[in-house]
Amino acid sequence: MSAVTEVAANVTGKKVLITGGASGIGAASALLLASRGAKVIIADLSDEHGQQVVSQAEQAGNPILFKKVDVTSGDEVRALFAYAMQELGGLDVVVNNAGVDHLPKALHELSDDDFDRTININLKGVWHCMRAAIACMAPSGGGHVINLASVAGLRSSPGLSAYCASKHGVMGLTKTAALEYAKANIRFNAVCPSFIDTPMVRNTMETMDEASQKKLTHASPLRRLGTVEEVSAAIAWLASDESSFVNGHAFTLDGGMLA
Numbered sequence: 358m359s360a361v362t363e364v365a366a367n368v369t370g371k372k373v374l375i376t377g378g379a380s381g382i383g384a385a386s387a388l389l390l391a392s393r394g395a396k397v398i399i400a401d402l403s404d405e406h407g408q409q410v411v412s413q414a415e416q417a418g419n420p421i422l423f424k425k426v427d428v429t430s431g432d433e434v435r436a437l438f439a440y441a442m443q444e445l446g447g448l449d450v451v452v453n454n455a456g457v458d459h460l461p462k463a464l465h466e467l468s469d470d471d472f473d474r475t476i477n478i479n480l481k482g483v484w485h486c487m488r489a490a491i492a493c494m495a496p497s498g499g500g501h502v503i504n505l506a507s508v509a510g511l512r513s514s515p516g517l518s519a520y521c522a523s524k525h526g527v528m529g530l531t532k533t534a535a536l537e538y539a540k541a542n543i544r545f546n547a548v549c550p551s552f553i554d555t556p557m558v559r560n561t562m563e564t565m566d567e568a569s570q571k572k573l574t575h576a577s578p579l580r581r582l583g584t585v586e587e588v589s590a591a592i593a594w595l596a597s598d599e600s601s602f603v604n605g606h607a608f609t610l611d612g613g614m615l616a
């Protein structure tokens with residue numbers, strides 16, 4: 358009888374690009390994957406925060422690379438993927454995580470700027486990166502694209518209509534691509550967290566009164582925010598070959614909110 362050993366999902370040697378990797382879920386995922394032997398590049402709009410995550414990884418003995426990018430620019434995204442291919446010699450996993458929210462407002466009160474910014478970053482930015490990932494992965498035998506959607510991509514989200522629309526859009530892109538590119542051996546999955554304790558959520562909570570903050574924190578049946586460690590553990594498993602039959606899936610991390 359073989360001994361039972363506890364082994365984390367194996368991502369050793371995986372070549373991984375994570376957008377929005379300078380903060381929150383993206384940074385935690387980059388640090389976890391690098392600690393498990395993956396070769397990681399993070400890309401983000403924020404140079405300062407990107408360099409901070411690079412230093413953290415360096416201090417932990419698992420160096421990663423950073424490249425500045427604005428995912429709303431198709432040209433910048435193409436240049437990012439060219440850089441990743443050059444530095445890593447290929448791409449196994451792309452995590453499309455860069456995203457923003459907007460302050461809670463009724464749909465008719467949202468400004469054009471709020472709507473356009475949210476859709477451009479959260480939806481068009483993901484499409485730019487999916488398109489670039491496919492161009493890199495198809496000729497080299499396949500890969501895995503993991504898109505950060507949200508529970509707001511699966512159900513309504515009062516006060517967050519543009520965010521909710523952008524994340525439903527990400528679900529549409531993910532499921533469509535999963536079928537279009539299965540024959541090229543490229544898998545597409547979405548990760549759908551509820552409220553997670555990150556700078557994005559903390560900044561929104563700062564604009565709320567105490568009762569609204571409590572409501573948000575208790576939105577999950579577990580009556581707490583999720584942690585970046587919980588989300589990055591799921592991303593690390595998806596990034597491993599253990600997830601090899603998972604395709605077109607919405608991986609929900611919500612403490613039971615949608616049950």
Ligand code: NAI
Pocket residue numbers: 376377378379380381382383400401402403406426427428429453454455456457458478482505506507508549550551552553554555556557558
């Ligand atoms: P965060 O605000 O901590 O990190 C997002 C990162 O994206 C930041 O470093 C930011 O600079 C970067 N970014 C923003 N616009 C960009 C652009 N145009 N180009 C490149 N980078 C850009 O956010 P968090 O909470 O870690 O969220 C990560 C992803 O997870 C987002 O897509 C978010 O919508 C999604 N998500 C987050 C949840 C939460 O409760 N925190 C829940 C469900 C989904």
